[in-house]
Amino acid sequence: MAALPAPLLDSLRACFGERCATGEAVRLQHGRDESSFAPVPPDAVVFAQSTEEVAFAVALCHEHRVPVIAFGTGTSLEGHLHAVRGGVCIDLSGMNKVLAVRAGDLDASVEAGVTRKQLNASLRDTGLFFPIDPGADASLGGMAATRASGTNAVRYGTMRENVLGMIVVLADGRIIKTGSRARKSSAGYDLTRLLIGSEGTLGIITELTVRLYPIPEAISSAVCAFPSIANAVDSVIQTIQLGVPVARMELLDALAIRAINRHSKTDLRCAPTLFFEFHGSPAGVAEQAQSVQDIAASHGGMDFEWASKPEERSRLWQARHDAYYACLALRPGARSLTTDVCVPISRLADCIAETVTDLAESGLVAPLVGHAGDGNFHLLLLADPDRAEEMERAEAFSQRLVERAIRMEGTCTGEHGVGRGKRKYLALEHGEAALDVMRAIKRALDPDDILNPGKILPD
């Protein structure tokens, strides 16, 4: 706390009262996410309840040239919220009001602290849902800030496609509105898209208007095991190429399945497996499922299993959603260094094959789960944070994987964001000239570098 100028802290306390905290427990809690990095707590935490309060806190920090970091649910995976240069954390979890649900327009406006599950709960009885589902029950503000997606992206897109507009607090405390409620617009620079994925380094998102979708008339799920990952991936590729509008198409390797069986008390065959979900009319869903079953069969798919009843589907997909925690439980005490490459789908089989070989050679334990329909997959490298050599081995493996994905015209991160962890790869992925453009934008919008400093852009 000594790091914060006393007048700043006084002003924050005057405004926020007990909602300004400097105790160690609160600071620690706000300096940790789900990455493998050691936590880095902020100097103080304020719990904001309105855009105006956020603007007030940011303006104060601006005046004192003190870093500001937005906090949603603390579930980021790349150290996004670590206070690497100290400063004030603004906790937005109290800004959790669903402001408007407009069924007629298929959109909703929410405060940034509303989580995806909370939004969907509040949509009960409207016949609508919000599809973006990262593993964690993250806040929508955080999801926008990291350009999150999840299992439904193959059909419904990512946060990039599903935010219509936002309220954002700038580095000097001014408040802007981006976008509108129109479905499309050509009216000037796309500030909404610029801020989505900017990880709190260009502004702090305090409200969002997101797209909603009618709950499909029919939903069905299927699971299918394959003799090899290559067979599973080939099925995915063919499904995409034929334009079957699957809603979800998830790949898990045998180790991930074993972890899930243990954690979620399922009894799936321990083999590379695809989880599917189909949305549409009853006839449409049946047709999609038949197409996919035919494709899977032609690639050696086994035990094609159906789940149409809501409770069966929920159990299946809950198991998939719990995969991260299930995998962590494979090795108690380990943290997961989670990779997140995404490649063009034609390269997915190659990318995974080379990666699996590399993994075997490197002697690491790492279940694979992937949003295969998008060409995006994760390895959860389970490493013991106390064993430096192991962490280094995992880090070196991760680097080779990223380099491989970029060589295949892919990206170092499909949905987790850059944070601290992927900064070192941005030059390789984008080139120095493009990074210079990003730096110029950062300087233009945050000349004093107070907004979540030390993230995204390499020094």
Add this chain to the structure above:
Amino acid sequence: MAALPAPLLDSLRACFGERCATGEAVRLQHGRDESSFAPVPPDAVVFAQSTEEVAFAVALCHEHRVPVIAFGTGTSLEGHLHAVRGGVCIDLSGMNKVLAVRAGDLDASVEAGVTRKQLNASLRDTGLFFPIDPGADASLGGMAATRASGTNAVRYGTMRENVLGMIVVLADGRIIKTGSRARKSSAGYDLTRLLIGSEGTLGIITELTVRLYPIPEAISSAVCAFPSIANAVDSVIQTIQLGVPVARMELLDALAIRAINRHSKTDLRCAPTLFFEFHGSPAGVAEQAQSVQDIAASHGGMDFEWASKPEERSRLWQARHDAYYACLALRPGARSLTTDVCVPISRLADCIAETVTDLAESGLVAPLVGHAGDGNFHLLLLADPDRAEEMERAEAFSQRLVERAIRMEGTCTGEHGVGRGKRKYLALEHGEAALDVMRAIKRALDPDDILNPGKILPD
């Protein structure tokens, strides 16, 4: 030409030879688009054949602080390419190579001068298509620069959703690559989306990688007339709200239908009309069509007419695509002052109703055509450019329409872009603070204001 520094012109001529033109005819041809503004020719035109040539020309202009304007097909509608401060026009139409079609990844890389029809022609035999279809056969570079869309956007999105990455020449002549071929990425600021819709004011797009889609197994079209525009719009709203995945849903008023009948020798009933297109499996298409027919019937739809054969569908949609020219032909000698508002779909009926009343009171002739599924509609205000009073009346009407749309949480331009024509509305739509952010970005990326100056941002 006197306006250009002699050393600049000498260098351009040394590089481009005969592909550097300063003759009046060429300049005039490059100073006009399809807007109602009087043309403003550049001082010179160079015909580029590569990214490096564009970079060379831009670097030279940068050195001499001379404006640079990119030119594709000259079909913009808001004076985007007018050389309002003189300078050099870079014609990219010669950069018309389809560089790669990757059927396995459903993407293609093209030079910026490739037009949408050319791309689709080159996709023959691949089973794929590129869906974005503004009325004109525009270049893909121009379409990206204006964030164009068209009739398919309700299903396939706009250029925003369909460009994976680009090669862009910056204001100082440096070349950057944005994005990757991965379907999604969270790796840093979204420069692709920032440049899409920036109308050549932040960089010049020289290559693009765009998404392709499998040609649907089945396509069918339908036309349905309604007793009133309100009935037609209500059918649109209900279709969207029920989540029927129509590929196209276009609204035309009775006057537009009359224009089309005349121009395209069709014999449609002169009444407000919806054009539909359905994409999917044979069963899926039949199901969608049945749903829509039921909806239309419940709103007074008449003469529901089908076209499943390719030649019937083409004729129908060609008529729709020719609407702009058909409407212009309603009043020979007139130019069209074309409006482009887009509102939340729940407000579409109100917005159109108020607008139709206003139109009647203002005594203007203006057929209505709209991408109703997106909440986007155009009025083609047919005014005689030589009659100042009439142009003023049209301009005042257009202003009231924009203000109405923004009041309804919509946008002044859904797909045409800002250019010269909509600059004055940006402050109303976005607010001064958001405009300041756009200005800061412009200054950061083009400090000398040489890239298409006088466009998008109000002074």
